[in-house]
Amino acid sequence: MNKRKIAVVITARPSYSRVKTVLSAIKQHPNLELQLIVAASALLDRYGSAINYIVNDGFEISAKVFNVLEGENLTAAAKTTGIGILELSTVFDNLMPDVVVTVADRFETMATAIAASYMNIPLAHIQGGEVTGNIDEKVRHSITKLADYHFVASDGAKERVVKLGEDPAYVFNTGCPSIDLAKGVKESSITLPFNPYEKYGGVGFSPDLSKGYLVVMQHPVTNEYQDSRKHIEATLEAITQLNRPTLWFWPNVDAGADGTSNGIRAYRETHQLTNVHFFKNMEGQDFLHLLNHADCLIGNSSVGIRECAYLGVPVVNIGSRQNKRDRGNNVVDVPYQVQAIKEAIEVQSQAVRVPSDVYGGGDAGQQIADLLAKLPLQFHKTIMY
Known part of the structure; x- marks a missing residue:
């Protein structure tokens, strides 16, 4: 056959x-x-x-x-x-x-x-x-x-x-097939199995991750693309004020990505951001390992809705990009407001992890x-x- x-x-x-x-x-x-x-x-x-x-x-x-x-x-x-x-x-x-x-x-x-x-x-x-x-x-x-x-x-x-x-x-x-990867990570990820700075390079400072860290992945919203720079600046300001170790990932190639990217570059020129390191990309399983050991994911990526639900990783979901998606109890939604983002991060970083199989087993x-x-x-x- x-x-x-x-x-x-x-x-x-x-x-x-x-x-x-x-x-x-x-x-x-x-x-x-x-x-x-x-x-x-x-x-x-x-x-x-x-x-x-x-x-x-x-x-x-x-x-x-x-x-x-x-x-x-x-x-x-x-x-x-x-x-x-x-x-x-x-x-x-x-x-x-x-x-x-x-x-x-x-x-x-x-x-x-x-x-x-x-x-x-x-x-x-x-x-x-x-x-x-x-x-x-x-x-x-x-x-x-x-x-x-x-x-x-x-x-x-x-x-x-x-x-x-x-x-x-x-x-x-x-x-969701991505939950298949998350399952393997959940079963094997006792400690972070790699050094992200050594394996993936990236740019910026290299804050100590041993006492916890945040992960940020924020993309432009296509039907709000003209506001993408303003949106990312709110998150940048919140992360700066919190001054906690943060690993930040570059946005997708969507309408408004220039505004998001330029907002990050311009902010870096006027702020030291000693607590932040930036990455372009990471292998899927490594990224999930990174999330699994993070205190919290911030931004608007669907990984917060899907894989993080299965892993039980707390998420601060900003804006409208993930509106109405089925979700677990790991997500808190906030607007593009500095104080709201900061407060949600503080709460979520201390949250009890409650895994969910809403996207499969x-x-x-x-x-x-x-x-x-x-x-x-x-x-x-x-x-x-």
Whole structure:
């Protein structure tokens, strides 16, 4: 029997950690062949060169798609999506996959969904059905309507996908694949197993982490991109006033990323920030180890909602980027106000850790691979011309 060819498109650094265990399970499955396509910001050094980690983990790259248009604004995002459709259509034509897999809700994933749909290639969507109240939600739900198979991460997400009109027979609550990594970290992470300064370099001072530390990961909000600099300045000021050891990660390539990045650079020019060290990126498991031993995560990353829920890591979630997502009891929501951020960090740093399995129990990768091997490949949606 010929192996079923599964093309997985990775477009950004978070996407890789989200599906690493899926890639491994597909690669090891006797009836599946992995076609790994790396595109967009996952190829760019300024956003951490996720492709380096992919290669180091032993995955073979089937194709690369360079489609990011500089600018980090709404126009650049729209044009990057358009270029992605053009380039991915050619890649799919060459690879001839049996199924295309796309991840989550970034604007680049829309290009994957459109190209596969119009080429009549069955599309599987991981992490559909979630709500956030911003442009990502529109993208996510649009991909759901284009997708044929749905591997959602929570009961609430499954319910929403079915309410969107999708066939319940093709909607599966597998949990989130990133929880698979978190499970391994939780079982093995007694102490931080590496020195982040030595292994990842970064820039800034190197505060002592032995008595506890904070982690910050804050991205621009696409529909509030014009305020991204003001948003990051509030967090910078709160962290400065607290003067606690802090490891800070660079933002994603979203509209408004320039404002976030420039805000950080400008603030560093006028403040010593002796308590802060900055990183571009980190391997997924190392990042989870880092979070697992942190006093608190601050910002607006979905890792605070997903992996930190499973690990029980306290989170101060700032602003609207994660509105309405299913969550555990580890999250406190605050506005972009210095005093509110400071007070929440102080409280959360002392909080009792309460883990939650709202996003699964740690076996999503294998579940998804098994489903990809046995799901019928008939096209149960029809594109009308």
